[in-house]
Structure formats: C-alpha cells, structure tokens
Amino acid sequence: MAATRSVAAAEAPGGEPLRPEGPRLDLAAALDLAARIAVPGTRIDLAGVQEFTGGGAATLVVLARERGARFSGAGRDLCRYLEELPLEELAAAHALAPDAEEEEPLPATAAPTDGPLSGALATTRWFVGLGLEFVYWVAVAPWRGARLRLGKAVTELNRIGVEAIPIVALIAALMGVILALNAAGQLRIYGAEKYTANLVGIALTRELAPVITAILVAGRSGSAIAAELATMKVSDEIDALEVMGINPRAFLLVPKLLAITIGMPVLVVLASLVGIGGGFMVAVFGLALPFDVYWEQTLQALHVRDLVLGALKALCFGALIGLTGCTYGMRVTGGATGVGRVTTAAVVVSYVLVIVANALFTLLFFLAGW
Amino acid sequence: MTAGAETVIHVRGLAAGYGSRQVLTGVDLAVRRGEILTIMGPSGCGKTTLLKLLIGLERPVAGTIHLLGEAIGALDEDRLARFRRRIGMCFQFGALLNSLTVGENLALPLRELRVVPESVIAMIVGARLAQVGLHGSAENLPNELSGGMRKRAGLARALVLDPELLFFDEPTSGLDPVTAAGLDRTILDVRRRGGTTMVVVTHDLASAFTISDRIVVLIDGAIRAEGSPREIEQCRDPAVAAFVGRRAAAAATGGDARFVAAHFDGVRGAQ
Structure with missing residues (x-):
C-alpha cells in the first residue's frame, strides 16, 4: 500500500x-x-x-x-x-489480518473517458467496457486477491430479486390464465382442448416468462439502479469514491450487476412455474380438463431444455438491464433533471434491448432446432 | 525535506476544455509544502475544472500536473487510486455516501485498505469527528445533518488517511457567516496540526482572505493575478479589482459579516 x-x-x-x-x-x-x-x-x-x-x-x-x-x-x-x-x-x-494485499492492475478496458465522440457511440463504448470489466471483476479479479463484494451483492439480490417475487408471480399467473383461455377457445374448435397445456407450457417458459419478467425487472430495478447511481453522481459521491482511491465500479456497480444476472434466471423459472399453474387453474376449473391429462400434456411438451433456454435468455436480459441502468446512471449530466432523463432512458433502452435480444435468441434457437 | 521550501504541486501550461469550448488556458501554478493556496474567481471562470484536473478526475488537453513529485497524468488507474490515498478532497456538499452513516463514511477509506484494525479505525473516526466538531454524529445518516455539518463530515473523511495534500471545493459556500468562520478556523487548525498543504477553490472573499497564504485569481480560464491576500487586495488590474472590490465595499459599510463573527466567539460555540 x-x-x-x-x-x-x-x-x-x-x-x-x-x-x-x-x-x-x-x-x-x-x-x-x-x-x-x-x-x-x-x-x-x-x-x-x-x-x-x-x-x-x-x-x-x-x-x-x-x-x-x-x-x-x-x-x-x-x-x-x-x-x-x-x-x-x-x-x-482486535485480531489482525497480517498480510497486506497484493494489488493487481486493472484491465486496459477500464477508464472510459469522454471524448469528442458522439453521445450514442460513447454510451455504447461505456456499456461494452463495463460489461467486460464486470466479467473481469467477477471471474478474474477474485483469483488475484481483489475482493468480490458478496455481502453487497446479497443485499442487492434481495432488493432486485426477492422483493420482485410477488409482482412477478402475480403477472405470471395472470399470463398463464390469459394464455390458457385464448388457447382453449381456439383449440376447442378442433376438439384439441387438452393441448392447451402444451401451448401454455412452451409459450411461457421459452418466451413470455423471460420477456415479461425482464420488463418488470427493468421497470423496477433498472430504473432504480440508474436513478441511484445518477443521484450519487450528481452529488459527487462517485467522484468522492474515486478520490478516496476506491474503484466505484467494483464498489457499486459490480454487486448490482451480479445480483441482477443471478436474480433474473431465478425469477424467470419461478414465473414459468407460476404461469403454468395459472393455466392449470383455468383448464381444470374452467374447462373441466382432468388434472392428470393436463399434467401429462405439460410433461410431454415441456423439457428441461426449455427451462434452461428460458433461464439463459433471462441471464442475458438481466445483464442487459443492469448494464443499461449502470451506464445511463454513471453518464448522467445536469442535476435533478438529468437524473430523471437517464432513468427514463435506461428503462426505454432496456425494453428495446430485451425485445431485440429475445427476437435474436428465438431465431437462433429456431435455426438450431432447439 | 524541510517544511515550506519544497514544491509539492507543480502545474505547467495547463489547458482544458469541453469539446470546442476552452475552459482553461496556460495555467501555471506552484504550491509549497504547508501552504494554503486559494483559487478565486467569478462563477464559470474554470475554478472547479482546475480542481478536478488537479485531483485527476478530469484529464487536461495540454500541460502537466505534478503532485508530490508524481506526474498524475502518467499514472494508470490502479496507481492513481493508490496515489490518491495521499491526497484528500472536500467536496462542495460533502459528498458523503447517503446509504452509510457518518461514522461508516469516515471508516470507508480505512476499511478499504484492509489492514487497519477495526479498533484503530474506531479511534481514528472518533478523533477526526471530534476535530471538526462533530462528536456524537457518527451514528447519524448524512441526510440527518445540516449542510454545514455535512461539509465538516466531508472534511473529516478527507482527513482520515492523513493526506499530505488537501483540496477544497467551495468549503464555505451556502453557510451562514458564523458557521463559515468556524469552518475557516477548522481548516487553519488542520494545517497547524498536520502541516497539510491545501488548495481551496472558493468565491467567498472573506474566507479566502482569512485562510490563504497566497491567492490566485482566475478570470476567463487564465490566471489574472497571484499574490498574498494583501497584494491581491491592492491589485490594480480592473477585473481583479472589480471582483475583490466587493469585499472592500462591504468592509467600508461595516457589512463584513466575518468581522462580526470573529467578535462573537460564544455564538459559534453554541452550534
């Protein structure tokens, strides 16, 4: 030191x-x-x-x-x-930890600076740089003696993940109900009502649960991340960390990013299961499908692979939402108005990125035959 | 290394700007160890930019900055982070982390070193809070403090690592005259105890004339005048005189609030 x-x-x-x-x-x-x-x-x-x-x-x-x-x-x-x-x-x-830590140099991807680049390009660079730095702090730095702030990540995970469970569950259940009602209405024409289960299961786990959850999390936590960081930035708290020799990205951003990338897949799997439950309620109590038929159809249609693919999407969406919130929050300019502006921008950009990424994923999975 | 002689801040040919707008041009500065240098000037003259350049939060377009013999423009991020443990910065509004208590804010830079025992941290935090007159506020959250107390807490936090250089951004702005005078005294007290070199950015004339060994007047991004408080006060340059003249006018009408504050010591003790 x-x-x-x-x-x-x-x-x-x-x-x-x-x-x-x-x-x-x-x-x-x-x-x-x-x-x-x-x-x-x-x-x-x-x-x-x-x-x-x-x-x-x-x-x-x-x-x-x-x-x-x-x-x-x-x-x-x-x-x-x-x-x-x-x-x-x-x-x-006290009892003392005897050894001073060995400090490792940062990767060269750090230190994004404001150049005369256009705003969008600079933001994209920041976004990508932060993504790479996140990977470094999570996957490389801990092996070199740097600290991964797991305690902070757990706090964030609680805020981003656990506290989102009620709303995610409610929306997912209703999505299941809506899907089942619509599917049953169409399938009844062909006397294929029991395939409602297949449709609900597949549509939820592979598409709807990841996208709906991502939109909820972007609205709840992407905005919160952007607003919190932006407020800290305009009140000089980020600069104060830097001047104290504390890397604000490792200290503040990495725990948030870690929490959101872990939290999203868990929330999505949960949403899938709850949504299937919603569809099941409709089918059994509204359409008089026997319980065992619905159960069997669901198991037949749904594979572990579908859940994994849904969770994989969720992981990616979580990273996109977190990186977007962090990038916009850290690049705020212009006081309280700026905080409002970047918060809005973070949410809107998150939505667009999630929807586009979802389309690309679905296309990829379709072409790969998964 | 005798105190007073050595130059610890050396700035040469500094220029900075945002896009096509030039904020600073050809700034040269030298600050000796133990000195209090004040950078004064009207709003928008580039004071804050100069301060941000000095502590490495922004990069200059041209010129060099040496702090304690290190060219800070040449340091990579990691070395800069380590170097910054030797300097302290007091932000205009304290810049305490709002999610942490005042005590945790002070402890943060010490905990980040990861070698200072908790008991020593507690002692240093207590001593620094007492030094700025905030004993008993360790458990408060920053938003439970007044503006002046937040500035004091920010100063205490800047002091915990025993910086050799201390930078202030508008330490007295937004404070009532009595509280401002108290903060001035705290600043002088810090220098007296630790021999700390300080650079203060302010447009509070009374404060600048109280604490400074030397004053630099920055107008339109260039140094217009430099000298002791007395020299600045008597400066013939019209732009400088116009800026400093407000103080003379205030003193002439007996309106210099700091004069009043200095004669009512008991009031300050009650805060």
Missing part, C-alpha cells in the same frame, strides 16, 4: 532498527513500517520523526505491539501522545 513511496530505509537482518522513510509519520508511513517488521523483537527507531499524525502514531503502535516490535528515540511530543493512547483496550480489541 505504501508502494507509492520509495523504499529508503532498508531493513537489515543483524538487529539494525527500522526507521520511517521520511520525517512525517502518517498512516501510510505507519502501515509501511509495520509491514516491514519481520521478526518479533525488531526495534523501531523514531528519532527521525519530526511530524506525526494521530492515525499514523496509533496505527504504528497497535501494529508494532501485535508483531512484538519495540520503539526507541521518539521525541517528546510523540512520547506524550503515545502515552495517552488507550493501548490495552486497543490491543485487546
């Missing part, structure tokens, strides 16, 4: 004391010094310290005690300050 500083005072083996690199003992210097304590009993010579900060002194003392180092040569002010620290409480209160 103090790698930005040049290493001056080298640590020598033969009982030679450690010294801070500069005259100023601040947090960075303290952490750097503590990291160089190799063996218990190491002596730290503080004679060169002319200035110190409270955080630096306290951190050094706590970490040095932890590693069995001793001090010498501290000036009068520093001594007095150290004496006043509640050392016993500090030492007792």
